[in-house]
Each structure stands twice: as C-alpha cells, then as structure tokens.
Amino acid sequence: MKNFITLILTLIVGFGFAQNRDPEAQALLDEVSNNVNGYDNMVLEFKYVMDNSEENIHQETRGDVILVGDNYVLNILGMTRIFDGKKLISISPEDEEVTISTQNTADENTITPSQLLSFYEDGYNYKMDIVQNVRGRKIQYIKLIPIDSNTEINYVLLGIDTNTKHVYNLIEIGDNNTKTTLTILSFKTNQLLPENLFRFDASKYTDYFINNLD
Numbered sequence: 001m002k003n004f005i006t007l008i009l010t011l012i013v014g015f016g017f018a019q020n021r022d023p024e025a026q027a028l029l030d031e032v033s034n035n036v037n038g039y040d041n042m043v044l045e046f047k048y049v050m051d052n053s054e055e056n057i058h059q060e061t062r063g064d065v066i067l068v069g070d071n072y073v074l075n076i077l078g079m080t081r082i083f084d085g086k087k088l089i090s091i092s093p094e095d096e097e098v099t100i101s102t103q104n105t106a107d108e109n110t111i112t113p114s115q116l117l118s119f120y121e122d123g124y125n126y127k128m129d130i131v132q133n134v135r136g137r138k139i140q141y142i143k144l145i146p147i148d149s150n151t152e153i154n155y156v157l158l159g160i161d162t163n164t165k166h167v168y169n170l171i172e173i174g175d176n177n178t179k180t181t182l183t184i185l186s187f188k189t190n191q192l193l194p195e196n197l198f199r200f201d202a203s204k205y206t207d208y209f210i211n212n213l214d
Contacts, residue, residue, distance in 0.1 A: 025128045
C-alpha cells in the first residue's frame with residue numbers, strides 16, 4: 001500500500017525553477033489534459049507493479065478509482081479511500097477501522113488521484129521519447145525529468161495512446177533502482193454514478209472503530 005500511495009499520492013512536485021519543455025511533448029500533453037477536463041467523470045481500472053532486482057522484490061496488484069472533479073473513490077489492496085471534497089475517509093475491512101481526516105490538497109508534496117492524469121503540469125521538464133506498439137495501440141512515451149534534483153525520482157515515462165489521447169501507463173524510475181509501473185487497464189468516462197457515491201454512511205460500519213482525526 002505504501003509503495004502504491006508513493007507513486008500515486010506522493011509524487012514530489014517542484015516549483016519556482018526554470019523549465020525546459022519540448023513543444024511537441026507539450027502539445028500532446030495539452031491534448032491529454034483537454035480530454036480529461038472535458039469529462040464529467042472517469043472510471044479507471046489499473047494494474048500496479050513494483051520491481052527492484054537488487055532487492056529481489058516484485059509486487060503486483062490491481063485496483064480501481066472513480067474520479068469526479070477533485071472527489072474520488074480509490075480501491076486498492078482491500079482498502080477503500082473516499083475523498084468528498086473536504087474529508088478523506090479510509091476504510092480497512094481487515095482492521096475493521098475507518099479513519100476520517102481533512103486532506104490537505106494544498107500540500108505541494110501530495111498528488112491526489114484526481115491529479116493523476118495532470119501531475120506533470122508542474123515540477124517537470126519533458127521531451128518526446130520512444131514509440132511502442134502495444135497490442136495494436138500506438139503508445140507515445142514522454143520522458144519527464146523532475147526539476148528538483150533532490151527528489152528520489154530519476155525520471156518518469158508517461159505513455160499516451162496517440163489515438164484516444166488517454167494515458168496508457170506511467171513508469172517511474174527511482175534512484176534506488178526501483179521501477180514502479182501503473183498501467184490503466186480500463187478507461188471509462190461519463191458513467192451513470194450513484195448520487196451518494198462520496199457520502200460516508202456510518203450506519204454501515206457499526207462494528208468498525210471510527211477514528212476521527214479532526
């Protein structure tokens with residue numbers, strides 16, 4: 001769980017530095033961003049893989065996330081995280097515990113799931129990289145290099161489907177020889193969602209310990 005949240009929720013973002021960005025890469029990223037901003041909601045299924053050959057570590061899991069603006073429901077490793085715009089609710093069936101807290105979306109060291117497809121807009125220089133054919137899909141990679149040299153990230157490869165202009169995968173290479181890959185398996189938009197999707201109903205968790213941190 002920690003490694004996944006590190007990739008999705010705690011990508012380090014740098015500010016206030018000079019930027020060096022390839023105009024061709026910028027144009028493609030702008031198309032992706034315009035697509036994302038044009039949807040009422042997005043429902044993504046994904047696969048997460050973390051490898052470190054030196055430590056002989058291989059971890060793989062799947063999950064899903066529903067995104068509506070800044071609000072989201074994230075399911076990963078048996079846990080559910082709900083952000084309703086003000087509160088972050090983490091539900092752990094294994095521990096029979098619910099933790100409720102205020103999420104500080106202003107924290108520059110935090111990338112929420114709602115920013116997953118636009119995290120690159122600040123803190124990175126980028127340029128066009130290789131093109132791959134993935135089961136008949138043309139995937140154009142863009143290499144993103146953190147502006148802040150003190151981060152633990154060497155670079156990120158963002159794979160974009162050139163037909164749909166959707167993100168296909170994200171590959172992060174760390175300075176400790178760790179490679180983490182997030183691949184989007186299913187990308188659905190403008191789905192019919194329940195009105196109470198982001199509403200936490202405590203009556204469903206009467207046997208759980210409710211830990212309200214605020």
